[in-house]
Each structure stands twice: as C-alpha cells, then as structure tokens.
Amino acid sequence: MHNDRVTRSTGTTLAAALVAAAVALSGCGGGSSSSSTPAADGSSTSTPAGTSATPQQSAPSSSSAGVVDGVKLTAQGSKLKVGASATVSWQPNQKKTGVIKVSVTKLEKVPISTFSDFRLTGAVRRSTPYFVHATVVNRGKSDLSHVPVPLYLLDGRNTLLQSSTFQALFPPCPSRPLPAKFTRGKKATVCLVYFAPNHGKLVAISFRPTEDFDAITWTGPIAKKG
Numbered sequence: 001m002h003n004d005r006v007t008r009s010t011g012t013t014l015a016a017a018l019v020a021a022a023v024a025l026s027g028c029g030g031g032s033s034s035s036s037t038p039a040a041d042g043s044s045t046s047t048p049a050g051t052s053a054t055p056q057q058s059a060p061s062s063s064s065a066g067v068v069d070g071v072k073l074t075a076q077g078s079k080l081k082v083g084a085s086a087t088v089s090w091q092p093n094q095k096k097t098g099v100i101k102v103s104v105t106k107l108e109k110v111p112i113s114t115f116s117d118f119r120l121t122g123a124v125r126r127s128t129p130y131f132v133h134a135t136v137v138n139r140g141k142s143d144l145s146h147v148p149v150p151l152y153l154l155d156g157r158n159t160l161l162q163s164s165t166f167q168a169l170f171p172p173c174p175s176r177p178l179p180a181k182f183t184r185g186k187k188a189t190v191c192l193v194y195f196a197p198n199h200g201k202l203v204a205i206s207f208r209p210t211e212d213f214d215a216i217t218w219t220g221p222i223a224k225k226g
Helices: none
Strands: 006-010 021-025 035-038 044-047 079-081 085-093 096-109 128-138 152-155 159-161 187-196 202-207 216-219 222-224
Touching: 085 202, 096 202, 128 202, 152 187, 159 187
Parallel strands: 079 216, 096 222
Antiparallel strands: 006 021, 021 159, 035 044, 085 096, 096 128, 128 187, 152 159, 152 202, 202 216
16 A cells, blocks of 8 residues: 555534544555545535645654654654554644654444444444544643544545544543643543444554655554444
8 A cells, every 4th residue: 555645525424413524545556536525414525536635734844843852753654553652743733733652552343333322324324433542642842732633544445534523422432632731741541433434444543644744553453342
C-alpha cells in the first residue's frame, strides 16, 4: 500500500445523536479516489474522483517544527505494535502546534447492537464498529484542551476513517476530544469509536495529519466484545 495521496470529506451520519466523518485514501496504483458520506436526511456529501480536499489539519513544515527541548519525534513511517508509543507533532489549527506521546493500547470489535439506544441509518447498521483505546500525554507547550485525538482507522478498502463523536453520553466508549486544561505534562486515557462501512475490517490505526506525511501505524490483535 502506498500512502501517497489523501482526500478528505466530512458529513453527518448515523442519526441526530451521532456524528461521523470519513477520509478516502487512494489505492496503491496512485489513481483517483472518491468518498461519499450519507447524511441524516438521506443526502450525501462527496469528494469527486481526481480532486483533493484541503486537509483540516496541517503538519509542521519540517520534522523539527513544534519540538520542545528533550523531546524526540518518532520517525515517519514507523510500524508499531499495539501497546507501543509514538511521539508526534501536528497542527490542530493554524495557531497551535501539538506534541503528544500517544500509545494505542487495545483494539476491540463490537457488535452493532452496542448502539441500540441510538437511531442508526441503514448504512451504519451495515458497518462494523470498533473501539480503540489509547493513552495520550501532552509533551509540548500548547494547551490541547478539546482537541480531537489525531488517530484514524485504516480499513481493508484503503480508507482512513475519523472517529465518531456523540451528542449524547456513551459510557462504554465516550469517543471525546482531549479533556479541558490538557496542558504540558497532562495525561489522558481515551476510547474512540469508529464505524467501518459495508462490514469493513480494521487493518491499522494511523497517525497521518497531512497528505505528505508518511503514516505512523499500529497493528495488533483485535478483541471481540459482546
């Protein structure tokens, strides 16, 4: 697989209680790709084949950007096992650079019935849900309060999927951004929810904030829950 081109599209899905987004990744041949995300009202948003949407997140311009004294970034392209940690830098927005140590600690495949309290669309009912557990430590100078955890699920269709967020409380796996007052030295344990479309499979968890970033990935055993 060549991670040489990424297009991104976002849209509401599932139901009024749940919001998800997807990122389409081109195939190994370097051809064009497109993605389409169904909305709650049955419509869809898409990125036409052959076009590239501007990423919502942008990485520092060099490997040393955003680094603080004594903090060494993990090499791009690193392939890690679940339980291992990586230190990464990215820009959640144009005014802020984040530096975190992130460890993917557990992967879980869960039944769609886990979300029986939510009104799900037909497309979501045909997806495969996953819980991804991770720990995050702020190693940089920026306050990362309420910043989304920059991890994506790579599925068997070579598609990067953003974690879903809930408007209602979901105790089994809150799938929330980083907590308030997440300043340097603070640590958080998080659980993120992903829906792989069309009964898709989790291949890896990926940190890849921009198109030209050689992804850092985690792989490992996937536990079955429920």
